[in-house]
Amino acid sequence: MADELDLLRRANPAPADAPPFADRPLDPHGERHLHRLLHGPTPSPGRPARPRPARRGVRLAWGLAAGAVVAVTAVALLLGGPGTPPAVAAPRPLVVRADATPVSLDRLAERAEAAAADGGPALRRGTHVQSWSLGMSDDAPPITLPEERIVRWTADGRHTELVVATDPRHPGRPVLGEDEDGNPRQVEDGHVITDATYPPSWSDAPPASRPPHEAGRLRAYLEEAQRTPSLDTSRLLDAAALLLDNWTLGARESAALARLLADTGGLRPAGEVTDRLGRPGQAYVYETTGVRRMLIMDPATGAVLGLETTFTEAQPEYGVTAGDVMEYSAWTR
Amino acid sequence: MSNDEIFAAAYREHYWAVSRYVARRLAGHTGEVEEVVAEVFTVAWRRRAELPHAPLPWLYGVARNCLANAVRGQGRRRRLLARLGNDDAAHGRHITSGPEAEPPGDWVHEALARLSAKDQEVLRLTAWEELGVDELAVALGCGSRAASMRLHRARARLRSEIDRMGPPTAEAPHAPRPAATVDATPAKEHGHG
Numbered sequence: 001m002a003d004e005l006d007l008l009r010r011a012n013p014a015p016a017d018a019p020p021f022a023d024r025p026l027d028p029h030g031e032r033h034l035h036r037l038l039h040g041p042t043p044s045p046g047r048p049a050r051p052r053p054a055r056r057g058v059r060l061a062w063g064l065a066a067g068a069v070v071a072v073t074a075v076a077l078l079l080g081g082p083g084t085p086p087a088v089a090a091p092r093p094l095v096v097r098a099d100a101t102p103v104s105l106d107r108l109a110e111r112a113e114a115a116a117a118d119g120g121p122a123l124r125r126g127t128h129v130q131s132w133s134l135g136m137s138d139d140a141p142p143i144t145l146p147e148e149r150i151v152r153w154t155a156d157g158r159h160t161e162l163v164v165a166t167d168p169r170h171p172g173r174p175v176l177g178e179d180e181d182g183n184p185r186q187v188e189d190g191h192v193i194t195d196a197t198y199p200p201s202w203s204d205a206p207p208a209s210r211p212p213h214e215a216g217r218l219r220a221y222l223e224e225a226q227r228t229p230s231l232d233t234s235r236l237l238d239a240a241a242l243l244l245d246n247w248t249l250g251a252r253e254s255a256a257l258a259r260l261l262a263d264t265g266g267l268r269p270a271g272e273v274t275d276r277l278g279r280p281g282q283a284y285v286y287e288t289t290g291v292r293r294m295l296i297m298d299p300a301t302g303a304v305l306g307l308e309t310t311f312t313e314a315q316p317e318y319g320v321t322a323g324d325v326m327e328y329s330a331w332t333r
Numbered sequence: 334m335s336n337d338e339i340f341a342a343a344y345r346e347h348y349w350a351v352s353r354y355v356a357r358r359l360a361g362h363t364g365e366v367e368e369v370v371a372e373v374f375t376v377a378w379r380r381r382a383e384l385p386h387a388p389l390p391w392l393y394g395v396a397r398n399c400l401a402n403a404v405r406g407q408g409r410r411r412r413l414l415a416r417l418g419n420d421d422a423a424h425g426r427h428i429t430s431g432p433e434a435e436p437p438g439d440w441v442h443e444a445l446a447r448l449s450a451k452d453q454e455v456l457r458l459t460a461w462e463e464l465g466v467d468e469l470a471v472a473l474g475c476g477s478r479a480a481s482m483r484l485h486r487a488r489a490r491l492r493s494e495i496d497r498m499g500p501p502t503a504e505a506p507h508a509p510r511p512a513a514t515v516d517a518t519p520a521k522e523h524g525h526g
Contacts, residue, residue, distance in 0.1 A: 003492075004488055004491045004492045004495055005456070005459060005460050005488065007441050007495065008441055008445065008456060008457075008460035008461070008491070009460045009461070010441070011439075011441035011442055011445075012357070012460070012461045013356070013357050013442075014353040014356040014357045014461075015353075016349075016350070016353065021349055021352040021353045021356050021366070022349065023349045023350070024349065025345075026345060026348055029367055030344075030348050033371050033374065034341060034344050034345070034374075037340075037344075037374065037375065037378045038337060038340075038341060
């Protein structure tokens with residue numbers, strides 16, 4: 001009979017010779033982090049630098065927020081001081097106007113393909129995204145952190161990242177941001193969270209590599225980016241968010257993404273919405289256990305404008321009620 | 334070599350071994366491994382002057398602390414996501430040893446989970462990271478005699494739990510691997526290069 005250590009060895013959940021953590025040269029993520037450590041910017045003491053651009057859907061977005069709110073009393077934040085009322089109230093879900101006939105995703109994909117045939121904007125590396133993320137902690141109610149993030153790349157392979165605390169629905173008002181230790185506190189509108197320039201880096205792996213503009217190839221690209229052998233609706237939404245956090249899509253890529261979303265199925269046309277940036281959109285909903293995900297798309301071009309994730313069931317022990325928005329991202333050019 | 338160069342060499346050599354260490358302790362949460370590993374090496378960078386000649390057990394010690402912080406800070410989120418099914422575990426994306434293998438010994442994991450956290454760690458470091466007693470002492474931050482004693486006691490307690498769970502031997506129906514793979518000895522866990 002095998003001894004207990006042999007039995008345990010055979011139950012190794014991540015063997016040295018099996019992907020995704022098998023021994024091999026560093027991947028682009030590992031190279032980039034090493035470069036950042038060796039050449040700055042220097043992480044602040046007590047708070048390891050986190051690679052913000054590499055968001056992978058809801059999990060990490062929550063991770064960023066959740067890590068930032070430990071041991072802070074929301075009461076102190078919410079009461080604030082005298083002066084301009086802060087814009088700290090958690091936004092409500094978008095209201096869908098169901099009176100107009102919803103546009104099917106297939107129809108929207110056709111519109112996107114027609115728009116791409118007429119020209120339209122070109123693909124651009126980098127992103128411009130406004131997000132609202134719900135942060136949770138063990139000893140305080142959830143709070144929503146609004147951020148605007150702009151990533152721009154230059155021809156020599158460098159890129160800049162600017163992240164500020166801001167809520168465009170309440171311009172000029174204080175918002176919840178992070179202090180140097182990553183704890184949330186009330187800050188002025190436009191408070192700079194990150195302003196960094198990164199040295200040249202190149203990668204031929206998704207999502208850093210250039211995305212294709214044909215639906216089948218885009219699916220393969222997103223599967224590789226998500227490190228998953230297949231994309232169901234939920235994972236495709238994660239992958240779309242990941243793509244848009246790295247690239248500003250051109251008309252052809254938007255058309256390919258719309259076609260991919262239509263062909264994958266699972267998204268229900270819900271009606272018209274006005275997104276948090278005031279843009280008209282068509283809403284497509286995917287319901288899963290306890291959560292509703294709503295994709296907002298441009299009705300004329302099929303471009304993805306935003307993604308909203310909302311709790312549909314209360315989770316009292318986590319301080320979450322039905323209708324709380326877990327995360328909202330609005331992408332723009 | 335300067336401290337920076339020594340650190341860079343250790344990073345390149347042990348990045349994947351540290352990734353596996355973290356992945357093994359975040360079963361079913363592969364999406365968070367990169368983030369925790371980045372924190373491990375950021376902490377190691379700040380302490381690079383202390384980097385020992387054989388850095389991997391020391392890096393495991395750093396990783397153990399980072400992981401404890403990550404679990405404390407994110408446990409609440411993880412529990413909720415797991416309940417909502419919005420997680421790798423719920424999607425059936427657990428780490429496995431490959432398509433040809435059976436699920437990696439759920440009952441062994443169950444027996445392990447019945448032990449104290451300290452016992453679990455000393456056993457994992459021995460069986461999965463394949464550390465010897467001296468390396469174990471570095472990773473645990475104790476002396477070699479203490480490490481040896483802790484391993485001895487933890488092994489005995491794991492044996493008891495396995496025996497208590499019934500007849501799971503290598504010949505039992507729920508043995509974790511086909512017989513042909515039982516004797517395969519994995520490569521020593523000392524990273525790339």
